[in-house]
Amino acid sequence: MDKGCLYIVAMPIGNRGDITERAKQVLSAVDLIAVEDTRHSRPLLQMLAITTPLLALHEHNEQKLVARLVDQLTAGDTIALISDAGTPLISDPGFPLVRACQQASVRVIPVPGPSALICALSAAGLPTDRFLFEGFPARSGPARREQFRRLKDEGMTLIFYESSHRILDSLADMAAVFGEDRPAVIARELTKLHETILSQSLGSLVELVSRDLNQQKGEFVVLVAGAVRDAEAIDPETQRILEILLEEMPTKQAATLAAKITGIKKNRLYQKALELQEG
Ligand code: SAM
Numbered sequence: 001m002d003k004g005c006l007y008i009v010a011m012p013i014g015n016r017g018d019i020t021e022r023a024k025q026v027l028s029a030v031d032l033i034a035v036e037d038t039r040h041s042r043p044l045l046q047m048l049a050i051t052t053p054l055l056a057l058h059e060h061n062e063q064k065l066v067a068r069l070v071d072q073l074t075a076g077d078t079i080a081l082i083s084d085a086g087t088p089l090i091s092d093p094g095f096p097l098v099r100a101c102q103q104a105s106v107r108v109i110p111v112p113g114p115s116a117l118i119c120a121l122s123a124a125g126l127p128t129d130r131f132l133f134e135g136f137p138a139r140s141g142p143a144r145r146e147q148f149r150r151l152k153d154e155g156m157t158l159i160f161y162e163s164s165h166r167i168l169d170s171l172a173d174m175a176a177v178f179g180e181d182r183p184a185v186i187a188r189e190l191t192k193l194h195e196t197i198l199s200q201s202l203g204s205l206v207e208l209v210s211r212d213l214n215q216q217k218g219e220f221v222v223l224v225a226g227a228v229r230d231a232e233a234i235d236p237e238t239q240r241i242l243e244i245l246l247e248e249m250p251t252k253q254a255a256t257l258a259a260k261i262t263g264i265k266k267n268r269l270y271q272k273a274l275e276l277q278e279g
Pocket residue numbers: 013014083085086087088089090091092114115116117160161162163187188189190191192219220221
């Protein structure tokens with residue numbers, strides 16, 4: 001094992017069998033494990049017979065501890081960072097520490113493993129080629145709806161984390177903003193005994209979850225299909241180009257030139273030009 005390195009070690013998100021061999025080796029060999037909550041991590045570490053000293057590093061003391069940990073690392077200690085579940089830094093503490101290590105030229109070594117968002121995405125049946133992870137939606141209703149409004153036209157698959165306290169409110173807001181018909185998936189209690197992956201329209205999911213109290217319990221990843229782009233829609237930049245050209249030349253010529261600039265069909269742009277002139 002290299003000395004003076006920070007290891008970022010992913011932990012299971014429910015099923016303890018998902019811990020990797022490499023994670024076990026690293027956690028046994030380091031000088032210190034920085035954990036989010038010692039009470040949470042100790043039982044699993046004990047089960048694995050890992051006796052490495054623990055230090056609590058959470059969002060409230062993170063800034064304060066960073067300098068001390070970087071000093072320890074530059075002095076040659078080796079430290080692992082884990083969080084309660086999944087991959088550290090993914091909606092979890094660790095970013096200030098990793099950044100400080102990079103700045104101090106301390107090597108940061110990732111030890112990959114589970115993360116709820118990738119786990120959910122891999123089984124959701126929604127497009128995986130491009131996705132947008134939003135973490136937890138805002139807690140207050142108005143801020144959350146505003147957040148969703150900003151994402152309404154996004155074409156990528158959207159991924160959110162949500163807690164049992166807000167799952168129903170969040171789903172209802174998603175249905176209101178993205179539309180009841182938008183396909184979505186709720187991945188609940190992944191890798192655990194009561195794992196469920198429900199794939200329906202947002203409207204149906206709101207109904208189902210409000211009827212079934214069991215579906216309001218546990219941990220959730222919510223995935224929402226990206227917006228389907230209207231092939232006929234003219235984006236604002238194209239419209240701006242068309243408007244400028246229309247000021248300078250006849251309609252047909254403006255449409256032809258706009259088609260050359262944007263790659264959009266000439267006929268569609270001609271039709272749009274007529275609409276703009278009428279409007
Ligand atoms: N670092 C973690 C990761 O890599 O997935 C995420 C930590 S974040 C504080 C916790 C949230 O992740 C939960 O509220 C839930 O939204 C999601 N999550 C974690 N474990 C999950 C599971 N087993 N099933 C579904 N969602 C889970």
